[in-house]
Amino acid sequence: MEDYDYLFKIVLIGNAGVGKTCLVRRFTQGLFPPGQGATIGVDFMIKTVEIKGVKVKLQIWDTAGQERFRSITQSYYRSANALILTYDITCEDSFRCLPEWLREIEQYANNQVVTILVGNKIDLAEKREVHRQRAEEFAEAHSMLYLETSAKESDNVEKLFLDLACVLIREAKQNTLDNNESAPMPGEGKNINYLSCCNIN
Amino acid sequence: MDEVGSPAFRRSSAPASSSIRTETIESLTDLEDLERVYAQLCAEEVEVQKELKVLSGQQSTIETKMLALQRIGPNLQLIEGDATQLSGMINFTCSLAENVSSKVRQLDLTKKRLYQAIQRADDILDLKFCTDGVQTALRNNDYEQAAAHIHRYLSLDQSVIELSRQGGESTAVDASLALLQEAEVNLKALVTKRLEEAVATGDLPQVERFFKILPLLGLHEQGLAQFAKYLCSQLASKAEENLLLAMGSDLSDRRAPLIFADTLTLLLEGIARIIETHQPIVETYYGPGRLYTLLTHLQKECDAQAQKVVEKFIQQRDYCNKFQVVQSSMMRGVSVEKIEPRELDPVLCEVTLMNSRAELYLRFLKRRISADFEVADATATDSVIQEHQQCLERLLKDCKLSCTIQELIGYYIPMEEYYMRETVNKAVTMDTAEVGQLSSSMVDDVFYIVKKCISRALTSGNSDCVCAMINHAISVLETDFREVLVTKLRAGYPASTLQDLHRGVTSAVSLMQSSLQQGKIQSLGIESQEQAKTAYLVTLNNVQVCSENISTLKKNLESDCAKLFSQLAGSEHAQAKIDSCLSDLVNTSSKLKDLLQEGLQELSNTAIKPQVKPWISSFLSIAHNIEEEEFSEYEVNDPWVQQLVVQLEQLMAEFKAALSPIIYDTLTSLMTSLVAMELEKTIFKCTFSRLGGLQFDKELRSLVAYLSSVTSWTIRDKFARLTQIATILNLERVSEILDYWGPNSGPLTWRLTPAEVRQVLALRVDFRSEDIKRLRL
Numbered sequence: 001m002e003d004y005d006y007l008f009k010i011v012l013i014g015n016a017g018v019g020k021t022c023l024v025r026r027f028t029q030g031l032f033p034p035g036q037g038a039t040i041g042v043d044f045m046i047k048t049v050e051i052k053g054v055k056v057k058l059q060i061w062d063t064a065g066q067e068r069f070r071s072i073t074q075s076y077y078r079s080a081n082a083l084i085l086t087y088d089i090t091c092e093d094s095f096r097c098l099p100e101w102l103r104e105i106e107q108y109a110n111n112q113v114v115t116i117l118v119g120n121k122i123d124l125a126e127k128r129e130v131h132r133q134r135a136e137e138f139a140e141a142h143s144m145l146y147l148e149t150s151a152k153e154s155d156n157v158e159k160l161f162l163d164l165a166c167v168l169i170r171e172a173k174q175n176t177l178d179n180n181e182s183a184p185m186p187g188e189g190k191n192i193n194y195l196s197c198c199n200i201n
Numbered sequence: 202m203d204e205v206g207s208p209a210f211r212r213s214s215a216p217a218s219s220s221i222r223t224e225t226i227e228s229l230t231d232l233e234d235l236e237r238v239y240a241q242l243c244a245e246e247v248e249v250q251k252e253l254k255v256l257s258g259q260q261s262t263i264e265t266k267m268l269a270l271q272r273i274g275p276n277l278q279l280i281e282g283d284a285t286q287l288s289g290m291i292n293f294t295c296s297l298a299e300n301v302s303s304k305v306r307q308l309d310l311t312k313k314r315l316y317q318a319i320q321r322a323d324d325i326l327d328l329k330f331c332t333d334g335v336q337t338a339l340r341n342n343d344y345e346q347a348a349a350h351i352h353r354y355l356s357l358d359q360s361v362i363e364l365s366r367q368g369g370e371s372t373a374v375d376a377s378l379a380l381l382q383e384a385e386v387n388l389k390a391l392v393t394k395r396l397e398e399a400v401a402t403g404d405l406p407q408v409e410r411f412f413k414i415l416p417l418l419g420l421h422e423q424g425l426a427q428f429a430k431y432l433c434s435q436l437a438s439k440a441e442e443n444l445l446l447a448m449g450s451d452l453s454d455r456r457a458p459l460i461f462a463d464t465l466t467l468l469l470e471g472i473a474r475i476i477e478t479h480q481p482i483v484e485t486y487y488g489p490g491r492l493y494t495l496l497t498h499l500q501k502e503c504d505a506q507a508q509k510v511v512e513k514f515i516q517q518r519d520y521c522n523k524f525q526v527v528q529s530s531m532m533r534g535v536s537v538e539k540i541e542p543r544e545l546d547p548v549l550c551e552v553t554l555m556n557s558r559a560e561l562y563l564r565f566l567k568r569r570i571s572a573d574f575e576v577a578d579a580t581a582t583d584s585v586i587q588e589h590q591q592c593l594e595r596l597l598k599d600c601k602l603s604c605t606i607q608e609l610i611g612y613y614i615p616m617e618e619y620y621m622r623e624t625v626n627k628a629v630t631m632d633t634a635e636v637g638q639l640s641s642s643m644v645d646d647v648f649y650i651v652k653k654c655i656s657r658a659l660t661s662g663n664s665d666c667v668c669a670m671i672n673h674a675i676s677v678l679e680t681d682f683r684e685v686l687v688t689k690l691r692a693g694y695p696a697s698t699l700q701d702l703h704r705g706v707t708s709a710v711s712l713m714q715s716s717l718q719q720g721k722i723q724s725l726g727i728e729s730q731e732q733a734k735t736a737y738l739v740t741l742n743n744v745q746v747c748s749e750n751i752s753t754l755k756k757n758l759e760s761d762c763a764k765l766f767s768q769l770a771g772s773e774h775a776q777a778k779i780d781s782c783l784s785d786l787v788n789t790s791s792k793l794k795d796l797l798q799e800g801l802q803e804l805s806n807t808a809i810k811p812q813v814k815p816w817i818s819s820f821l822s823i824a825h826n827i828e829e830e831e832f833s834e835y836e837v838n839d840p841w842v843q844q845l846v847v848q849l850e851q852l853m854a855e856f857k858a859a860l861s862p863i864i865y866d867t868l869t870s871l872m873t874s875l876v877a878m879e880l881e882k883t884i885f886k887c888t889f890s891r892l893g894g895l896q897f898d899k900e901l902r903s904l905v906a907y908l909s910s911v912t913s914w915t916i917r918d919k920f921a922r923l924t925q926i927a928t929i930l931n932l933e934r935v936s937e938i939l940d941y942w943g944p945n946s947g948p949l950t951w952r953l954t955p956a957e958v959r960q961v962l963a964l965r966v967d968f969r970s971e972d973i974k975r976l977r978l
Contacts, residue, residue: 037594037595037598038598040598040607040665041607041663041664041665042665042668042778044774044777044778044781059781067611068604068607068608068611069607069611069665070611071611071612071614071615071669072610072611072614072665072666072668072669075614075618075668075669075670075672075673075676076669076672078672078676079672079675079785107532
């Protein structure tokens with residue numbers, strides 16, 4: 001038996017160069033590698049965290065932002081429990097692309113996916129191009145959580161992943177609860193979810 | 202004597218005078234005090250006298266020692282004289298030695314200067330020799346010789362030359378230096394020009410000749426650049442030739458569908474061959490660590506040529522257009538224009554082949570350059586090694602070839618996904634179930650297709666591509682294909698109303714109810730009902746085979762991937778990614794297992810429960826409140842259980858033939874549970890005499906024996922309650938229960954609650970309710 005209570009898949013998406021790899025590196029290894037090259041395809045890291053005594057294994061898929069890898073990254077959306085949609089607060093362009101990313105999520109992800117919008121690089125406050133309020137409004141309009149981070153200064157990075165893990169645990173508990181409610185009476189066998197429309201007794 | 206005695210005297214007198222002073226004595230007036238002081242003084246006197254006696258006892262020993270000392274006196278004077286003499290000699294020797302060593306030091310310095318002078322003279326001679334040599338060599342067009350002279354001049358110590366200039370013979374040296382410098386500039390220009398000419402005309406011997414000369418003149422970079430230029434031009438002409446050949450090749454040729462992959466292969470192999478052939482020259486004349494520089498030049502040409510091949514490929518194969526059609530038909534679902542998946546087959550193969558060739562080539566480059574750097578960096582610092590490593594990574598990652606190939610794969614994945622989806626759909630529509638086969642054709646077809654697609658992705662050698670296809674395959678199996686199975690199961694297993702009529706056991710009410718629910722199916726003929734039944738059972742088998750196939754697929758892919766990626770450097774990461782994607786297949790398999798369980802439950806509910814229920818309730822019509830006579834008659838003519846066994850056998854025979862053994866076993870287990878549950882319900886509606894209890898015990902035993910024989914699961918557990926009920930019904934007296942209950946239960950675990958035990962006891966007509974109430978359980 002593996003040593004965790006929950007396993008969640010988290011996929012990071014967003015334009016090239018917004019700092020997805022740095023966020024993951026900061027969280028999983030505590031590093032900020034300067035001059036990080038563009039990610040090729042998809043990178044994969046694992047970190048197990050403990051939240052209130054619950055062991056959570058986070059499987060983090062760090063995707064390449066460049067267009068030519070899009071078809072590879074899209075294949076990961078469906079099985080993701082959470083998506084971290086990242087943009088760069090010093091780059092208006094990366095913010096303007098968000099609707100396009102939301103369309104992708106709509107198309108490929110499952111509908112229970114938890115999406116969080118992350119504005120990265122707040123250490124470069126003097127170069128900020130996207131105001132916090134604007135991003136917050138955008139996130140709210142698309143029912144996403146919102147957080148601003150700095151992978152360089154390690155601001156909010158732990159919080160980002162731990163908050164996400166909390167939300168996912170809550171949802172998972174909710175789901176098992178729902179399942180238990182519809183659980184069969186003892187002795188009657190399992191209830192039929194898919195075939196119930198033609199159940200004859 | 203005095204001298205020796207005096208310290209002793211002082212020692213003894215000092216405390217005497219300090220302990221009691223004369224003045225203190227004089228000042229004393231009190232008699233008591235006086236007496237005390239007197240006594241003290243007396244005691245001191247005795248002490249002093251004792252000390253004196255000891256000292257006078259030592260007198261004779263001291264005198265003997267003094268005599269001995271006086272005898273040594275003259276000898277000491279002799280020693281003093283000898284010591285003075287020795288000191289004089291040492292002083293003399295010391296000054297002599299210092300004298301000698303200073304002369305040696307002077308000699309040493311002279312020798313060093315002499316050597317320097319000789320070195321300088323040699324250098325000047327060399328310079329002169331070089332000057333003359335260069336000029337003669339240049340005159341004779343002997344560039345190798347000239348370059349050798351310049352190389353010698355360049356390797357002379359610059360400071361020595363500077364020094365020579367300041368010396369007396371400066372004019373002579375200056376002149377030759379000027380000449381040499383001029384010759385150097387001339388030679389550099391000349392050789393570079395010659396090399397350029399040779400490169401331009403493609404004259405290999407000349408290229409190689411001047412290529413070897415340039416490093417002697419310190420022109421490593423230029424030499425490599427020019428040489429690379431020559432190699433590039435060779436490469437370009439060969440590549441163009443190959444591409445032309447490819448374009449004009451016969452379409453019916455066996456390799457025609459792979460012609461662009463082959464052309465790309467030729468190009469990359471060509472470069473690999475160039476590296477193989479020319480690496481030794483570069484290493485000999487330029488030293489190790491230069492391969493990287495050469496290859497950065499070559500890679501540019503490689504990128505350009507590969508680009509041309511890929512462009513032609515895209516154009517000829519209509520690659521982008523195909524992609525767009527696929528893209529739009531996947532987006533909107535139904536599209537006007539649709540590509541037959543079979544049409545994509547060759548182009549998908551070609552792309553993966555191209556990718557695998559490119560990956561192979563890039564790995565080759567990495568291996569070669571790293572090895573070359575390793576030799577050069579044997580003594581280098583970590584930072585240099587790291588920098589070289591980064592340069593190499595950048596070259597491989599940022600080269601156009603990588604990008605182009607990644608783009609091709611980017612288009613490939615959706616097309617392969619489309620191919621997989623469409624072909625799976627086709628397999629589903631063409632599904633046929635052969636008579637005598639448990640499962641239908643689509644199951645194996647679908648897995649053949651999925652395996653084919655992932656294996657094709659695997660041939661690309663790109664782990665991200667493999668992962669993406671595994672993800673898509675899971676998506677197809679878990680959503681599209683599972684939906685197909687769910688829909689088929691949802692059609693349901695038709696209730697056997699006609700059979701019920703034959704058996705004449707179903708009441709009119711229940712018949713009406715089921716016909717209302719099953720209105721649609723009942724309107725179908727008997728034949729189509731049979732079809733629906735078969736379809737349902739086949740689907741159950743299908744679900745089970747699928748779940749097994751998924752596990753097999755996972756295992757096969759695991760070993761395939763391990764084989765493919767194990768040889769590559771840094772493959773652990775790729776392997777971990779693939780393993781993670783593959784592990785999702787386990788979830789898919791277990792989802793199908795859940796579906797199977799649900800399907801079986803449904804089957805049990807529709808096909809088994811309605812039949813078994815009346816059979817069991819017929820137990821009610823058999824009296825168990827019986828006497829000896831009826832019991833013996835039951836012995837001869839079994840009233841109930843044998844018929845039940847026959848009916849169950851008949852009912853299950855149909856399923857036994859049509860279901861795979863594993864599913865059939867599960868279904869039997871469900872049936873067994875059902876029988877146990879229904880029988881228990883029925884029992885509580887009956888009344889029993891002592892012999893009736895015995896009769897039931899017999900009936901239960903034969904039923905359990907039969908059911909045990911038809912299933913591999915243990916059924917004892919399911920019948921535990923019933924067996925205990927039979928035990929209770931078999932009791933002689935009410936109180937006998939206490940022999941089995943509580944502390945007397947022994948290995949038996951009661952499944953019945955005390956209330957239930959009372960309830961069962963009450964079924965016996967001969968047990969008085971007061972006795973039952975009085976029981977303490």
